[in-house]
Amino acid sequence: MPEITHNRVFNHVAVSVTDVDATVAWYSKVFGFKLLGKITHIKRSEAPDGAIFSIYPENLNEVKLAYMATGNGVGFEIFEFIDPKPEPQESFAYHKTGFFHVCVTDPDPDALADKVVAEGGKRIGVTVNPAAKTAAGQPVKCLYTADPWGHVVEILDVSFEWLGCRTAY
CATH class of the missing domain: 3.10.180.10 (2,3-Dihydroxybiphenyl 1,2-Dioxygenase, domain 1)
Known part of the structure; x- marks a missing residue:
């Protein structure tokens, strides 16, 4: 077995x-x-x-x-x-191996990204639709942000399991 x-x-x-x-x-x-x-x-x-x-x-x-x-x-x-003091890393170093972002789930990624920016963070790129539409016919929303220290946080409006079998990247 x-x-x-x-x-x-x-x-x-x-x-x-x-x-x-x-x-x-x-x-x-x-x-x-x-x-x-x-x-x-x-x-x-x-x-x-x-x-x-x-x-x-x-x-x-x-x-x-x-x-x-x-x-x-x-x-x-x-x-x-x-x-000792840490050495800063390059922000959004997607081209280097290793972990480069974490992701949170939120029903309104754009509104949360606006809050990130209002609190000193920034947007990276634009909001995209990486998958087929939801059961309600709505496009999936995904975007990247960074906190004020450069750590990258993706914001996605569906669960990872839902997205994983429907990606259009």
Whole structure:
């Protein structure tokens, strides 16, 4: 009998930022993500046996960390590496391998994109219809935005499972 592989769920996505407090405030206001607990500030000098210092290289000395929850329970971790300071990445580096965006679902992507822009983010490209029309005959809406720090967030008005079997890319 063939082995069955469990279809696992995403637990969380993590992002490195230069200001954890501002990022938590922005994602709370724009996307409604909820801060779980409080922002944690960890220093190797105060907690040398902290779990994080067993995971990251020995040159990590200080970090701030926040855990947020999305509307469907997927976590959004925010790291502010303080010592050493992180190096900025190229925004929307689609031409390089690795993760380059996350996606949220919203019934009105254009309105949410307007909110992203009003709160210091930006649009990337234009709204597109990547799939056949919905059962109600409406075009699917998809667009890309970036938060004020350059992290790319796609906004889609249907679930990924619905879109996955109907894409017209």
